[in-house]
Amino acid sequence: xxxxTFFEPKSxxxxxxxxxxxxxxxxxxxxxxxxxxxxxxxxxxxxxxxxLGQKTYNSIxxxxxxxxxxxxxxxxxxxxxxxEDCSSKKIKEIIVIGxxxxxxxxxxxxxxxxxxxxxxxxxxxxxxxxxxxxxxSGIDTLFFPREKLDRPKKGAISLVCQSGSIGAIMxxxxxxxxxxxxxxxxxxxxxxxxxxxxxxxxxDDHTKVxxxxxxxxxxxxxxxxxxxxxxxxxxxxxxxxGLPKTKEIKNIYKGAFKQARILQAETLDELFDYARxxxxxxxxxxxxxxxxxxxGGIATRxxxxxxxxxxxxxxxxxxxxxxxxxxxxxxxxxxxxxNLVADANDERFKIAIESSxxxxxxxxLIVSLMPQSPAITxxxxxxxxxxxxxxxxxxxxxxxxxxxADTIKREFEEHLPSFSSPANAVKAIKALEKYYSSxxxxxxxxxxKTSQK
Amino acid sequence: xxxxTFFEPKSxxxxxxxxxxxxxxxxxxxxxxxxxxxxxxxxxxxxxxxxLGQKTYNSIxxxxxxxxxxxxxxxxxxxxxxxEDCSSKKIKEIIVIGxxxxxxxxxxxxxxxxxxxxxxxxxxxxxxxxxxxxxxSGIDTLFFPREKLDRPKKGAISLVCQSGSIGAIMxxxxxxxxxxxxxxxxxxxxxxxxxxxxxxxxxDDHTKVxxxxxxxxxxxxxxxxxxxxxxxxxxxxxxxxGLPKTKEIKNIYKGAFKQARILQAETLDELFDYARxxxxxxxxxxxxxxxxxxxGGIATRxxxxxxxxxxxxxxxxxxxxxxxxxxxxxxxxxxxxxNLVADANDERFKIAIESSxxxxxxxxLIVSLMPQSPAITxxxxxxxxxxxxxxxxxxxxxxxxxxxADTIKREFEEHLPSFSSPANAVKAIKALEKYYSSxxxxxxxxxxKTSQK
Numbered sequence: 050x051x052x053x054t055f056f057e058p059k060s061x062x063x064x065x066x067x068x069x070x071x072x073x074x075x076x077x078x079x080x081x082x083x084x085x086x087x088x089x090x091x092x093x094x095x096x097x098x099x100x101l102g103q104k105t106y107n108s109i110x111x112x113x114x115x116x117x118x119x120x121x122x123x124x125x126x127x128x129x130x131x132x133e134d135c136s137s138k139k140i141k142e143i144i145v146i147g148x149x150x151x152x153x154x155x156x157x158x159x160x161x162x163x164x165x166x167x168x169x170x171x172x173x174x175x176x177x178x179x180x181x182x183x184x185x186s187g188i189d190t191l192f193f194p195r196e197k198l199d200r201p202k203k204g205a206i207s208l209v210c211q212s213g214s215i216g217a218i219m220x221x222x223x224x225x226x227x228x229x230x231x232x233x234x235x236x237x238x239x240x241x242x243x244x245x246x247x248x249x250x251x252x253d254d255h256t257k258v259x260x261x262x263x264x265x266x267x268x269x270x271x272x273x274x275x276x277x278x279x280x281x282x283x284x285x286x287x288x289x290x291g292l293p294k295t296k297e298i299k300n301i302y303k304g305a306f307k308q309a310r311i312l313q314a315e316t317l318d319e320l321f322d323y324a325r326x327x328x329x330x331x332x333x334x335x336x337x338x339x340x341x342x343x344x345g346g347i348a349t350r351x352x353x354x355x356x357x358x359x360x361x362x363x364x365x366x367x368x369x370x371x372x373x374x375x376x377x378x379x380x381x382x383x384x385x386x387x388n389l390v391a392d393a394n395d396e397r398f399k400i401a402i403e404s405s406x407x408x409x410x411x412x413x414l415i416v417s418l419m420p421q422s423p424a425i426t427x428x429x430x431x432x433x434x435x436x437x438x439x440x441x442x443x444x445x446x447x448x449x450x451x452x453x454a455d456t457i458k459r460e461f462e463e464h465l466p467s468f469s470s471p472a473n474a475v476k477a478i479k480a481l482e483k484y485y486s487s488x489x490x491x492x493x494x495x496x497x498k499t500s501q502k
Numbered sequence: 503x504x505x506x507t508f509f510e511p512k513s514x515x516x517x518x519x520x521x522x523x524x525x526x527x528x529x530x531x532x533x534x535x536x537x538x539x540x541x542x543x544x545x546x547x548x549x550x551x552x553x554l555g556q557k558t559y560n561s562i563x564x565x566x567x568x569x570x571x572x573x574x575x576x577x578x579x580x581x582x583x584x585x586e587d588c589s590s591k592k593i594k595e596i597i598v599i600g601x602x603x604x605x606x607x608x609x610x611x612x613x614x615x616x617x618x619x620x621x622x623x624x625x626x627x628x629x630x631x632x633x634x635x636x637x638x639s640g641i642d643t644l645f646f647p648r649e650k651l652d653r654p655k656k657g658a659i660s661l662v663c664q665s666g667s668i669g670a671i672m673x674x675x676x677x678x679x680x681x682x683x684x685x686x687x688x689x690x691x692x693x694x695x696x697x698x699x700x701x702x703x704x705x706d707d708h709t710k711v712x713x714x715x716x717x718x719x720x721x722x723x724x725x726x727x728x729x730x731x732x733x734x735x736x737x738x739x740x741x742x743x744g745l746p747k748t749k750e751i752k753n754i755y756k757g758a759f760k761q762a763r764i765l766q767a768e769t770l771d772e773l774f775d776y777a778r779x780x781x782x783x784x785x786x787x788x789x790x791x792x793x794x795x796x797x798g799g800i801a802t803r804x805x806x807x808x809x810x811x812x813x814x815x816x817x818x819x820x821x822x823x824x825x826x827x828x829x830x831x832x833x834x835x836x837x838x839x840x841n842l843v844a845d846a847n848d849e850r851f852k853i854a855i856e857s858s859x860x861x862x863x864x865x866x867l868i869v870s871l872m873p874q875s876p877a878i879t880x881x882x883x884x885x886x887x888x889x890x891x892x893x894x895x896x897x898x899x900x901x902x903x904x905x906x907a908d909t910i911k912r913e914f915e916e917h918l919p920s921f922s923s924p925a926n927a928v929k930a931i932k933a934l935e936k937y938y939s940s941x942x943x944x945x946x947x948x949x950x951k952t953s954q955k
Contacts (some may be wrong), residue, residue, distance in 0.1 A: 212802070217903070218797075222905035345665055350668070421650040
């Protein structure tokens with residue numbers, strides 16, 4: 050079967066599904082039931098007749114039909130016998146949620162566990178992990194109730210996370226920000242490692258960007274080799290945390306990441322922003338930006354941030370300037386940044402953006418838009434979508450503010466990369482530029498049939 | 503009358519209150535009507551009999567009673583005659599909302615305006631500003647509809663903003679994050695300047711922190727003198743944007759800010775975080791932090807950030823360690839960070855926090871809490887409030903994630919400084935530490951009557 054079974058199992062056994070609603074095993078089962086999982090679901094709990102209306106088995110060996118994936122949510126001391134049971138039942142793919150090995154100082158037990166996994170040739174995800182979320186198949190082993198931790202919609206970002214908590218936070222934030230996900234893997238401390246899944250996602254057509262959170266590399270050589278292979282085909286963005294304290298070792302990591310064409314993030318916000326700009330962003334033909342805004346101060350902030358990272362300001366062409374002088378009210382100063390003034394309506398934005406998109410001196414647009422302005426209507430969302438889709442030229446939105454602005458920003462995010470602050474936007478734009486200038490491997494052009502005619 | 507009139511006027515005239523709901527003057531009037539302003543409100547519009555049910559006057563001179571504050575929301579070309587009108591009506595305090603002078607290249611007109619203001623001895627706020635928001639008196643001249651831009655509750659942060667758009671964004675964000683405000687002043691480009699209001703807020707008992715956004719200092723000497731005087735009494739945090747591009751000039755600014763004891767922020771998020779940690783934060787007796795968490799990865803991120811800014815990890819005392827060994831489940835590793843593990847409930851947090859608060863080796867606590875965990879209940883909010891109020895020791899919360907986590911974070915923010923990311927939290931904690939170690943001026947101890955007895 051192999052690793053794909055984790056994402057598309059035809060039958061699942063949940064071992065240790067407790068009756069108590071605040072226990073991890075109970076939440077996992079509840080999530081599967083709410084999900085209306087279409088495969089066969091078996092519940093193993095020797096201490097209860099039934100859990101959440103589901104018949105239980107005393108042991109996984111008692112399940113009468115074959116099982117493809119086992120999810121184990123019991124305390125750590127039971128793991129050994131449960132893995133033996135799985136093995137006799139011919140289950141190779143197993144997710145072990147609970148902690149309690151080297152993370153709690155039990156190094157000896159951990160060695161014993163590694164030996165057992167090797168001997169029985171098991172594919173174990175965990176222990177100390179969240180397991181899997183797959184937005185296509187619907188598999189969701191996260192022990193967080195959905196009313197407390199939202200799940201993202203379908204998308205093209207896949208997330209490989211050593212830490213369960215960071216994984217949960219990323220998932221939650223992606224859902225909140227209307228950002229799509231393909232697959233999520235939280236792999237914990239012992240069994241399968243990041244490289245196994247990087248290879249798998251490299252071959253997955255639905256994954257456009259691979260996003261990594263790494264604390265300790267289990268096998269550095271294997272990891273770099275996997276990334277080198279995969280990053281030829283799709284971007285990899287990563288945060289390496291729990292960093293060694295010396296500058297030398299930090300630089301060694303930096304160098305190795307660069308060699309493997311991994312875009313390195315410094316904070317979780319950067320990781321999130323880099324992943325989504327790589328998913329949606331277009332390749333710019335240069336680094337000259339046109340800034341358009343309905344608030345002067347926010348444009349000044351953007352300019353400061355552009356200066357910090359070395360991105361340039363475009364100079365509008367003569368034709369564009371003449372056109373804008375004709376079309377704009379006299380109090381709009383035709384320059385860069387182009388401040389359309391606080392009373393700018395949708396139409397004024399449309400004119401400014403259209404003419405900047407047509408200007409060859411402009412490589413990309415940063416549009417800082419305050420939808421809070423009374424002059425802006427809800428039609429601005431459709432307008433921006435249309436403008437973004439009308440061209441190959443990159444355009445990014447900055448939509449700063451509170452609740453209303455955030456709601457509009459999420460709507461924009463459906464169509465184009467949108468940020469809530471100048472600093473976040475510019476750092477992400479710079480990361481995208483770095484990807485294309487340093488890491489991107491040009492694909493050999495496929496011979497077009499039409500051009501041969 | 504003086505500058506206080508801007509915040510507590512007994513009578514107001516809105517000049518240029520349009521009938522069109524998307525026009526600035528209309529929104530301002532609507533906001534005043536919704537607010538149920540208790541003073542006398544007069545509407546000036548020569549082109550309409552009534553606006554939003556309010557009788558109009560053709561000119562401010564026709565208003566039969568005295569007017570303390572005029573709010574002018576007309577195009578720039580009418581400003582001169584309107585200021586003359588105000589002067590004959592003996593109105594000294596005037597807010598001019600609209601732009602259209604040096605911001606649009608009209609330098610000559612701007613000089614003329616300055617002369618008129620000087621000649622008539624007017625206190626003009628603007629042009630090109632949002633005016634005033636005062637959470638105590640309810641005065642609100644922001645031309646943003648409340649359904650699009652929320653207003654913060656009462657608080658102790660006052661905000662002085664050269665840019666209207668940045669001001670609006672800060673106001674909106676403060677409201678969203680459940681952060682309180684005292685007064686907001688957006689002062690624009692020509693009339694009154696930042697120093698005038700810094701002095702005023704220095705004397706204002708309700709203002710605990712002054713927060714500044716500055717593009718161009720109108721009078722650098724006056725500004726630094728004002729800040730030096732005021733920062734002896736209360737913290738000032740500022741962002742200087744539109745920075746000159748050379749490193750030398752940046753360093754001159756840095757030095758001058760330091761001399762005036764101004765805490766400098768680099769981004770809007772920092773400005774916001776520094777202001778609220780200064781408002782609520784307690785003074786730590788040292789820089790040794792205890793990190794407590796229910797997610798290992800997020801604790802690792804916090805450690806990386808602490809390392810970046812040079813904050814240290816505390817070592818728990820022998821007694822604390824023994825106590826925690828007795829009270830905690832065996833799989834909890836008693837150390838720093840203290841990872842209570844994903845299944846930690848409210849009670850486990852209580853025990854860990856209480857014993858760290860009592861430990862003399864711990865100067866402050868960073869509690870990273872994922873309320874998404876099924877084991878955490880809503881009682882955690884009351885619990886944290888109680889713990890925070892039980893001691894002088896600082897405690898900070900990191901509550902990362904999506905919508906549910908944000909909601910809980912805002913509830914926490916009611917009581918103690920709470921952040922959504924490790925990077926933001928640690929930067930703010932470092933800023934607070936910097937304030938107390940470098941800028942804070944010890945108040946002379948008042949002779950206590952009880953001790954004299």
